Amino acid sequence: xxxxxxxxAISLDVHPPAEHITxxxxxxLYGIKYGFDxxxxxxEVVRGLRIQHNHxxxxxxxxxxxxxxLQIWHSDMLVRNNVIHDCGRRNISYNVYGxxxxxSLVFENVIFEHNELHSGYHTTGFDVNGGYADxxxxxxxxxxxxxxxxxxDPGDSPNDFSSMGFFLNAGSATFTDFKVYNNVLKYTxxxxxxxxxxxxxxxxxxxxxxxNERAGGGYxxxxxVSESASNLRIENNGEEGSELRY
Numbered sequence: 316x317x318x319x320x321x322x323x324a325i326s327l328d329v330h331p332p333a334e335h336i337t338x339x340x341x342x343x344l345y346g347i348k349y350g351f352d353x354x355x356x357x358x359e360v361v362r363g364l365r366i367q368h369n370h371x372x373x374x375x376x377x378x379x380x381x382x383x384x385l386q387i388w389h390s391d392m393l394v395r396n397n398v399i400h401d402c403g404r405r406n407i408s409y410n411v412y413g414x415x416x417x418x419s420l421v422f423e424n425v426i427f428e429h430n431e432l433h434s435g436y437h438t439t440g441f442d443v444n445g446g447y448a449d450x451x452x453x454x455x456x457x458x459x460x461x462x463x464x465x466x467x468d469p470g471d472s473p474n475d476f477s478s479m480g481f482f483l484n485a486g487s488a489t490f491t492d493f494k495v496y497n498n499v500l501k502y503t504x505x506x507x508x509x510x511x512x513x514x515x516x517x518x519x520x521x522x523x524x525x526x527n528e529r530a531g532g533g534y535x536x537x538x539x540v541s542e543s544a545s546n547l548r549i550e551n552n553g554e555e556g557s558e559l560r561y
Contacts, residue, residue, distance in 0.1 A: 316341065316342065316343050316344065317342075317344045317345050318343075318344075318345060318346050318347075319345040319346075319347070320347075321346060321347065322346060322347045322348045322349060322352070323346050323347075323348060323349035323350070323351065323352040324341075324343035324344070324346050324349070324350050324351065324371075325338065325341075325343065325350070325351045325352070326349065326351075326352040326354070327352065327353055327354040328354060329354045329355060329356070332354060332359060332361040333354070333361070334361055334362050334363045334364075334389075335362070335363035335364075336363065336364050336365070337364075337365040337366075337367075338351060338364075338365070338366045338367070338369060339365070339366075339367050339368055339369070340367075340368045340369065341369050341370075342369070342370045342371075343369060343370070343371045343372075343384075344370075344371070344372055344373055345373050345374070346374050346375070347374075347375060348374065348375055348379075348381045348382055348383065348386075349374060349381075349382075349383050349384075349385075349386050350369075350371035350372075350374055350383070350384045350385060350399070350402070351366065351371070351384075351385050351386065351387065352383075352386050353385075353386055353387045353388050353389060356416060357388045357411050357416070357420065358416050359420070360390060360420055360421065361388070361389050361390065362389060362390045362391040363389065363391050363392075364387065364389035364391075364392040364393075365392070365393045365394075366385065366387075366392075366393070366394045366395075366397060367393070367394070367395045367396050367397065368395075368396050368397065369397045369398075369399075370397070370398050371384040371385065371397060371398070371399045371400075371402075372384070372398075372399065372400045372401045372402070373400075373401045373402075374401070374402040374403060375402065375403035375404065376403045377403050377436045377476065378403060378404070378436055378437070378476055379403040379404050380404065381404060382402055382403030382404040382405075382436075383402055383404055383405050383406070383407070383408040384399035384400075384402040384405070384406045384407060384408075384432075385399065385406075385407045385408065386408050386410075387407070387408070387409055388409060388410075388411055388422060389425075390421070390422055390423045390424055390425065391423075391424045391425075392424070392425045392426070393425075393426050393428075394407070394425075394426070394427045394428075394430065395426070395427070395428045395429050395430065396428075396429050396430065397430045397431075398430070398431045398432075399430065399431075399432050400431075400432065400433045400434045400435075401434045401435075402435060402436070403436055403437075404436065404437045404438075405435070405437055405438040405442040406432045406433075406435050406438065406439055406440060406441075407427070407430075407432065407438075407440065407441050407442065408438070408442050409422075409425070409441070409442070409443040409444070410442060410443070410444040411444070411445065411446050411447075411449060411488075412444050412445060412446030412447075412486055416447070419447050419448040419449050419450070420447075420449050420450075421449070421450045421452070422449065422450070422451045422452075423450075423451070423452045423453050424452075424453045425453070425454045425455070426454075426455045426457075427441060427454075427455070427456045427457075427459060428455070428456075428457045428458050428459065429457075429458045429459065430459045430460070431459070431460045431461075432459065432460070432461045432462075433460075433461070433462045433463065434463060434464060435463065435476075435478045436476040436478055437476050437477065437478060437479075438478065438479050438480075438482050439461055439462070439463050439478045439479065439480060439503060439504075440459065440461040440479065440480040440481050440482075440500075440503075441456060441459075441480075441481050441482070441483075442479075442482045443482070443483050443484070443490075444482070444484045444486060445484065445485045445486045445487065445488025445489075445490060445512075446486055446487060446488055447487060447488065448487065448488065448489075449488040449489070450488065450489045450491070451485070451488055451489065451490045451491070451493075452489075452490075452491045452492045453492050454490075454492070454493045454494070455493075455494045456481065456493075456494070456495045456496075456498060457494070457495075457496050457497050457498065458497050458498065459498045459499075460498070460499045460501075461480045461481075461498065461499070461500045461501070461503065462499075462500070462501035462502060462503075463478055463501070463502045463503055463504055463527060464502070465501075465502040465525075465527055465528065467504060467527060467529075468529050469504045469505070469527060469529055469530050470529060476504065477504060477505040477506075478503060478504040478505065479503055479504075479505055479506045479507070479508075479509060480498075480500040480503045480506070480507045480508055481495060481498075481507070481508040481509060481510075482506075482509045483495075483508075483509060483510055483511065483513060483516075484509065484511040484512065485511060485512030485513060485542070486511075486512065489514070490512060490513045490514065490516070491513070491514045491515045491516075492515045492516070493513055493515075493516040493517070494516070494517050495508065495516075495517070495518045495519075495521065496517065496518070496519045496520045496521065497520050497521065498521045498522075499521070499522045499524070500521065500522070500523050500524065500537075501523075501524040501525070502524065502525055502526065502527050503526055503527065504526070504527045504530050505526070505527075505530050505535060506535070506536050506537075506538075506539045507523055507526070507536070507537040507538060508521070508537070508538045508539070509539050509541070510538070510539070510540045510541070510544060510547065511540075511541045511542045511544075512541075512542040512543060512544065513544050513547060514544070514545045514546055514547075515545075515546045516544070516546070516547050516548070517547075517548045517550075518538065518547075518548070518549045518550075518552065519548065519549070519550045519551050519552065520550075520551050520552070521552045521553075522552070522553050522554070523537045523552065523553070523554035524554075525554075537552075537554055538552070
C-alpha cells in the first residue's frame with residue numbers, strides 16, 4: 316500500500332474501538348503520518364492486536380510532529396518480525412500523553428520481538444510515553460535490532476534529531492514490570508536506552524555497538540536513567556566502541 320495522499324496506510328475507526336486484529340505480510344509505505352494508526356482517542360481498554368512480517372517505511376517528513384511507522388495502544392498485543400524505517404518522528408510509538416480524557420486506563424501484556432528498526436529521526440526504535448494516572452505493565456522488548464547510519468551528522472539539518480533506541484518515559488503514569496533484553500543497538504544518534512520513572516524493570520543481555528561519533532553534549536549515553544526508578548536491574552549488557560553510562 317503506497318498512500319502519499321492519505322494520512323495512514325491502515326487506520327482503525329475511533330468508535331467503537333476494533334479488537335482482535337492481525338496485520339500480516341504487508342508493505343505500508345509513504346503515508347503522510349502513519350503506516351498503521353490505532354485510532355484516537357484512547358478512551359477505553361482495547362485488546363487483541365498482532366502486527367507481524369510487515370515492511371513499513373518512509374512516513375511523513377523528517378522531524379514531523381506526527382510521522383510514525385506504528386501508532387499503537389492496544390493491550391494484549393504482539394509486534395514481531397517487522398522491518399520499520401525512515402519514519403519522520405518515531406518508528407514505533409506507544410504514546411498516550413496527548414489524549415484528552417478524565418479517567419485512567421491500564422495498558423498491559425505487550426510484546427515487541429525480532430523487529431528491525433532503522434534510520435529514525437526522533438526515536439529509531441521504541442517510544443513508550445505515559446500520561447494521566449494510567450498504568451503500563453508487562454511490556455517485553457526482546458531480540459530487536461535497532462540501528463542508525465553512522466555517517467549521519469546529528470548537528471546538520473535534515474539529520475539533526477536526537478534519534479534514540481528506547482525511550483521509556485512514565486511521565487505521570489505508572490510503568491511496571493518492563494523487560495528489555497537480547498536487543499542489539501548500533502550507532503544511535505543520542506541515547507541508546509532511556510528509562511524514566513520505571514519500576515520493577517529489567518534491562519539485561521543487550522549489546523551496544525557505539526553511538527554516532529558526531530553526537531555530543533549531555534544528551535549522550537548508552538543507558539540513561541532519569542526521574543525516580545525503583546527495583547531497576549541493569550545486568551550483563553555489553554558494548555563496543557563507546558562509553559556505557561547509567
